[in-house]
Amino acid sequence: MAGKDNTSASEIDKTSFFWTGKCGACHPGGGPGEFDRDGELYYDIATGEFGYEKLGLTAADVIHDGDYAFVSPSSGGLSAAAWNKTGVSEPDCFMCHRSAMEVNGGTINNALWRQATLRSLAALVDDLGASVPAFAAAPTAGAGWHSNFVLASLPPGSPPQASVLQIDYQTGIANGELKVNDAGKLALKGSEIVGSPRDYACWGCHSIADTKKRGREWFDPVKDVHYAAFNPGGDPLASQACATCHPSGMDHNIVKGSEMVGTVRDDTDYLGIRTCRDCHLAGPEKHPRAPLPTSPLHGTGDHLDVMSCEFCHVPFKELPAQLVIDNTVTGTSVGFNTDVFLSADPLDPNDPFDDKWYPGFVWKVDEDGVTRLFPTKPLASAWWGDWDDGGTPGVFGDDVIQPVILWRVRQITGNAPLAGTVDDNGDGIAEVNTEAETLAYILALKGNDSHGNPVAARPVLVRGEKVWYEDGGQPSGVNHFELHGTGIKAETTAPFGINHNVRAAATALGAAGSCGACHRGLNGGQPTPVFDRMVLLDPFDLNGNPVYTTPRTSLGINPF
Ligand code: HEC
Numbered sequence: 001m002a003g004k005d006n007t008s009a010s011e012i013d014k015t016s017f018f019w020t021g022k023c024g025a026c027h028p029g030g031g032p033g034e035f036d037r038d039g040e041l042y043y044d045i046a047t048g049e050f051g052y053e054k055l056g057l058t059a060a061d062v063i064h065d066g067d068y069a070f071v072s073p074s075s076g077g078l079s080a081a082a083w084n085k086t087g088v089s090e091p092d093c094f095m096c097h098r099s100a101m102e103v104n105g106g107t108i109n110n111a112l113w114r115q116a117t118l119r120s121l122a123a124l125v126d127d128l129g130a131s132v133p134a135f136a137a138a139p140t141a142g143a144g145w146h147s148n149f150v151l152a153s154l155p156p157g158s159p160p161q162a163s164v165l166q167i168d169y170q171t172g173i174a175n176g177e178l179k180v181n182d183a184g185k186l187a188l189k190g191s192e193i194v195g196s197p198r199d200y201a202c203w204g205c206h207s208i209a210d211t212k213k214r215g216r217e218w219f220d221p222v223k224d225v226h227y228a229a230f231n232p233g234g235d236p237l238a239s240q241a242c243a244t245c246h247p248s249g250m251d252h253n254i255v256k257g258s259e260m261v262g263t264v265r266d267d268t269d270y271l272g273i274r275t276c277r278d279c280h281l282a283g284p285e286k287h288p289r290a291p292l293p294t295s296p297l298h299g300t301g302d303h304l305d306v307m308s309c310e311f312c313h314v315p316f317k318e319l320p321a322q323l324v325i326d327n328t329v330t331g332t333s334v335g336f337n338t339d340v341f342l343s344a345d346p347l348d349p350n351d352p353f354d355d356k357w358y359p360g361f362v363w364k365v366d367e368d369g370v371t372r373l374f375p376t377k378p379l380a381s382a383w384w385g386d387w388d389d390g391g392t393p394g395v396f397g398d399d400v401i402q403p404v405i406l407w408r409v410r411q412i413t414g415n416a417p418l419a420g421t422v423d424d425n426g427d428g429i430a431e432v433n434t435e436a437e438t439l440a441y442i443l444a445l446k447g448n449d450s451h452g453n454p455v456a457a458r459p460v461l462v463r464g465e466k467v468w469y470e471d472g473g474q475p476s477g478v479n480h481f482e483l484h485g486t487g488i489k490a491e492t493t494a495p496f497g498i499n500h501n502v503r504a505a506a507t508a509l510g511a512a513g514s515c516g517a518c519h520r521g522l523n524g525g526q527p528t529p530v531f532d533r534m535v536l537l538d539p540f541d542l543n544g545n546p547v548y549t550t551p552r553t554s555l556g557i558n559p560f
């Protein structure tokens with residue numbers, strides 16, 4: 001994301017305008033979709049003024065302002081953010097509180113219409129070709145009150161984006177959502193509003209993140225026993241299960257657990273959420289229908305002190321999830337799913353069957369303050385950084401590795417692998433993994449972007465918990481150090497928590513006396529599918545082959 005104050009376009013990544021349209025499709029309206037970082041409305045239709053004008057500034061004063069600039073992700077070109085054309089993005093209550101969700105063949109139309117409208121930025125027009133304020137119109141589009149809605153034709157893989165939106169409130173009057181009230185104004189009918197949102201309202205945004213990051217599946221009673229438990233009628237359109245465990249007060253801080261990536265408000269972790277322990281263990285919050293864990297396995301050894309409930313009860317996933325994201329080759333993200341690097345045999349990633357995959361694990365502080373093992377999907381990422389050693393080579397404490405903005409990487413690569421980059425592992429996709437390739441990219445990234453500024457002063461490749469840098473003292477010209485223990489705030493593995501898709505108890509780890517799933521001593525001394533499973537550490541070594549670790553080596557736990 002772009003800071004507020006910048007001195008050149010080279011410093012600007014995604015600005016507030018980009019974020020409101022392209023990310024705001026899911027990171028919803030209100031707050032930063034309406035107000036700039038000085039607290040002014042980005043654009044006030046009533047007065048026809050931009051927020052900066054209210055502070056006495058001119059367009060020339062805000063050309064590099066993260067709230068009022070836009071840098072094209074394809075060309076790097078700088079322009080003014082057209083808030084006067086899009087309007088601002090206000091809170092959209094009906095998005096979550098509508099009773100009737102329109103779902104067609106798995107596509108949630110209400111979410112699609114709203115998101116595609118936001119993404120069109122300043123390019124949206126109506127039937128007559130007149131400009132439509134995309135941010136202001138998105139809630140109406142999402143409600144379905146339109147007589148014409150056309151999607152732009154874009155290259156495959158692009159998220160849907162509207163080109164034409166003709167708002168028509170008659171559609172809402174006709175389907176009974178809107179009525180004309182005594183004052184002659186349009187109003188929502190009370191019967192069309194629900195207090196507790198439908199699952200499809202949540203899923204409209206969470207499906208994309210949760211399927212991609214975690215292989216999560218919902219609306220299937222076999223793949224999630226709690227979908228079945230809280231939607232006994234089985235009608236997916238009626239289900240309100242999400243809000244059963246994630247209720248919310250009027251502050252609308254929808255309650256949450258403790259995520260491990262990119263979090264804010266950790267002070268509210270576990271406040272008000274209904275966890276496994278709350279519903280299933282004896283206590284004031286016990287759910288009347290939730291069975292107690294009575295099977296002897298729960299009481300054996302220190303099992304419940306060391307392992308979370310999810311550890312055993314989300315034993316595997318079936319839907320592939322993104323396991324690797326490589327931004328190094330062209331500057332455009334290349335993703336690899338679990339089926340590429342993992343398989344249905346937890347001990348053998350090369351097994352031909354890919355219909356299942358198995359999580360990794362991390363230590364995490366649970367609701368009751370006890371640190372336990374939780375399942376996770378560790379996302380391995382590879383990226384270019386600019387390394388500032390603070391003028392103290394060899395002392396890591398003050399070092400910063402700033403990720404290089406991707407449109408600038410693409411300007412250097414021309415959005416194609418640099419000449420000489422070889423596909424070592426033969427999967428049809430080149431990777432930057434040999435020392436020679438790494439050096440070639442490092443040298444290239446010292447070049448200038450289209451604004452005449454060097455892309456990085458000291459480019460480094462960050463991947464597989466290692467940082468690769470230029471070192472003239474080495475015969476290869478490059479060297480590396482391990483990130484772990486340096487204190488540098490940079491990650492190559494993001495642990496996405498896996499907290500849903502609890503399956504029937506009979507499929508849990510250890511079911512039917514299978515102690516050998518975890519205990520070598522009860523597995524004929526053989527490696528176990530749980531503690532010796534293959535967890536990806538680095539997608540490409542110097543030969544282009546993946547590097548794995550195991551829970552036993554990485555977690556500091558060694559069950560007998
Ligand atoms: C399709 C919906 C969707 C879009 C589009 C989207 N996000 Fe997200 N994002 C989510 C959801 C849902 C979460 C949080 C919960 C989770 O982890 O599943 C999230 C979480 C995040 C987080 C927190 C941690 C993390 O890495 O997951 C960041 C940062 C983030 N998004 C940035 C962005 C930016 C920047 C954009 C635009 C380029 C964007 N998102 C576009 C749905 C989306």
Ligand code: HEC
Nearest residue numbers: 091092093095096097195196197243246247248249252254
């Ligand atoms: C992102 C989804 C979302 C949005 C957007 C949203 N809400 Fe809510 N709202 C919820 C959830 C979840 C609850 C809690 C339901 C529960 O606990 O069963 C809730 C509860 C409420 C309640 C209490 C309802 C009851 O039956 O107790 C009111 C009133 C309310 N919201 C009004 C609003 C208004 C007004 C807006 C727009 C300014 C809004 N909501 C936007 C998700 C949302």
Ligand code: HEC
Nearest residue numbers: 025026027028197201202205242243246254255256257259
């Ligand atoms: C408009 C899209 C959208 C809708 C609708 C929506 N969410 Fe979210 N939700 C997000 C995004 C994006 C985040 C991540 C915010 C961040 O990290 O900055 C998020 C965060 C969360 C989190 C916290 C995740 C964490 O990091 O711990 C929970 C829990 C959650 N949402 C549940 C729900 C529920 C339940 C509903 C339905 C009542 C719902 N959401 C509706 C987009 C949405």
Ligand code: HEC
Nearest residue numbers: 199202206218226241242245257258259274275276497499
């Ligand atoms: C049976 C209870 C339950 C139901 C039903 C449920 N959740 Fe959760 N959810 C949890 C718990 C518990 C956590 C976090 C546990 C932790 O952090 O230790 C969680 C975590 C999350 C998170 C954080 C990221 C993640 O995926 O783990 C999001 C987002 C979320 N839930 C959204 C939803 C949505 C959307 C729905 C409905 C489609 C839903 N949840 C249904 C219990 C539930």
Ligand code: HEC
Nearest residue numbers: 225229245274275276279287289290309310313502504505
């Ligand atoms: C809001 C309360 C609630 C929460 C939170 C909750 N459960 Fe449940 N759970 C239930 C109910 C109710 C049932 C269904 C009982 C029935 O219909 O037989 C159930 C069913 C189950 C079953 C199926 C038992 C069987 O016979 O196959 C398991 C296993 C389970 N839950 C484990 C968990 C785990 C693990 C978590 C945390 C991720 C969790 N539950 C969170 C209420 C809850």
Ligand code: HEC
Nearest residue numbers: 276280291292293294295307309312505508509510511512
């Ligand atoms: C070491 C793995 C493991 C852990 C940890 C674990 N479970 Fe279980 N659980 C099982 C297995 C396996 C079964 C199936 C019974 C069997 O075959 O012994 C089961 C069964 C259940 C059942 C069905 C009733 C029964 O006892 O047969 C519930 C409910 C349940 N577990 C909830 C939980 C909750 C809640 C937690 C966390 C407090 C938890 N489990 C932790 C492995 C585990």
Ligand code: HEC
Nearest residue numbers: 300301302303306312509510513514515517518530558559
């Ligand atoms: C899902 C994995 C898992 C399964 C299945 C499992 N265990 Fe464990 N068990 C563990 C872990 C992890 C520990 C804790 C080891 C530690 O603290 O170092 C443990 C600890 C123990 C201990 C305590 C011994 C010690 O060294 O502290 C005993 C005894 C034990 N398990 C017996 C069993 C038996 C018998 C079964 C089958 C009925 C079983 N376990 C199934 C994971 C498992």
